[in-house]
Amino acid sequence: xxxxxxxxxxxxxxxxxxxxxxxxxxxxxxxxxxxxxxxxxxxxxxxxxxxxxxxxxxxxxxxxxxxxxxxxxxxxxxxxxxxxxxxxxxxxxxxxxxxxxxxxxxxxxxxxxxxxxxxxxxxxxxxxxxxxxxxxxxxxxxxxxxxxxxxxxxxxxxxxxxxxxxxxxxxxxxxxxxxxxxxxxxxxxxxxxxxxxxxxxxxxxxxxxxxxxxxxxxxxxxxxxxxxxxxxxxxxxxxxxxxxxxxxxxxxxxxxxxxxxxxxxxxxxxxxxxxxxxxxxxxxxxxxxxxxxxxxxxxxxxxxxxxxxxxxxxxxxxx
Numbered sequence: 001x002x003x004x005x006x007x008x009x010x011x012x013x014x015x016x017x018x019x020x021x022x023x024x025x026x027x028x029x030x031x032x033x034x035x036x037x038x039x040x041x042x043x044x045x046x047x048x049x050x051x052x053x054x055x056x057x058x059x060x061x062x063x064x065x066x067x068x069x070x071x072x073x074x075x076x077x078x079x080x081x082x083x084x085x086x087x088x089x090x091x092x093x094x095x096x097x098x099x100x101x102x103x104x105x106x107x108x109x110x111x112x113x114x115x116x117x118x119x120x121x122x123x124x125x126x127x128x129x130x131x132x133x134x135x136x137x138x139x140x141x142x143x144x145x146x147x148x149x150x151x152x153x154x155x156x157x158x159x160x161x162x163x164x165x166x167x168x169x170x171x172x173x174x175x176x177x178x179x180x181x182x183x184x185x186x187x188x189x190x191x192x193x194x195x196x197x198x199x200x201x202x203x204x205x206x207x208x209x210x211x212x213x214x215x216x217x218x219x220x221x222x223x224x225x226x227x228x229x230x231x232x233x234x235x236x237x238x239x240x241x242x243x244x245x246x247x248x249x250x251x252x253x254x255x256x257x258x259x260x261x262x263x264x265x266x267x268x269x270x271x272x273x274x275x276x277x278x279x280x281x282x283x284x285x286x287x288x289x290x291x292x293x294x295x296x297x298x299x300x301x302x303x304x305x306x307x308x309x310x311x312x313x314x315x316x317x318x319x
Contacts, residue, residue, distance in 0.1 A: 018089070020088045034138065035082060035084075035085045036142070039143075040146045040198075041092075044092050044111070052296075057085050060079075063306060090121035091118065116157075130188055140305060140312075145259075151195070153231065156233055158190055197251075201264055201265075203229075269281065
């Protein structure tokens with residue numbers, strides 16, 4: 001059913017991967033929420049693009065179409081609360097199975113990103129969408145696997161509440177010039193809710209539990225192991241409440257996930273509960289399916305998104 005919606009693809013930067021897809025459901029209604037997705041793929045897989053969100057969009061629309069498939073209150077809240085869907089692509093790190101010759105590959109096609117390039121692109125894409133569509137903080141940001149890591153990195157690296165401004169500060173502009181960020185526009189407004197699905201939140205911890213077998217792609221994305229903790233959302237040195245001041249923080253995982261284990265979600269849940277008020281933290285450990293199967297099917301993603309919208313609807317007084 002995602003194919004039934006008007007789809008527009010935008011470029012938010014010069015690189016071919018600095019793009020974002022938008023599916024219009026009721027985009028003119030500023031009171032409704034955007035659902036914005038960040039894909040996984042170990043920060044490097046060129047086969048995983050923003051289009052992998054389409055099955056989840058279809059499942060959300062099926063669950064809310066006429067009440068016959070899922071007549072629960074969360075389903076009813078769902079479609080009536082959604083303005084649009086978006087899905088973000090970002091620059092990727094090198095992949096040994098898809099090599100490129102740097103001497104012959106145009107700069108705008110080269111996959112040589114390293115942290116914080118991926119995160120800078122997410123910031124730029126969100127700022128672009130907020131400038132273009134003026135939805136502010138009325139969005140749910142969700143990511144799968146590496147995208148879940150990026151979701152919580154965005155929260156951890158946002159300016160603290162005491163900062164003068166999240167948009168257009170001189171420090172922010174300096175950072176973007178230094179990092180070569182994709183598209184400018186300052187730090188985006190943070191979401192009403194953040195959702196990490198089968199996420200990687202502690203790179204060193206996860207790699208240790210799999211016997212070091214993830215070191216190659218983690219090093220490609222973050223540099224040597226000594227740098228991993230600096231980027232790990234679970235080991236963020238500050239406090240989430242100082243940056244993510246009012247929104248919902250949600251996590252979801254499948255016991256059938258063969259690539260990322262449940263301790264990643266459990267550890268991140270403990271961290272969030274230590275930083276945020278208990279009622280702001282939602283944890284779903286009952287998804288069904290393999291690591292990639294969760295996104296390929298989309299039904300579990302849809303269920304969690306609809307539940308988050310239900311909670312947000314209550315927080316908004318049913319708006």
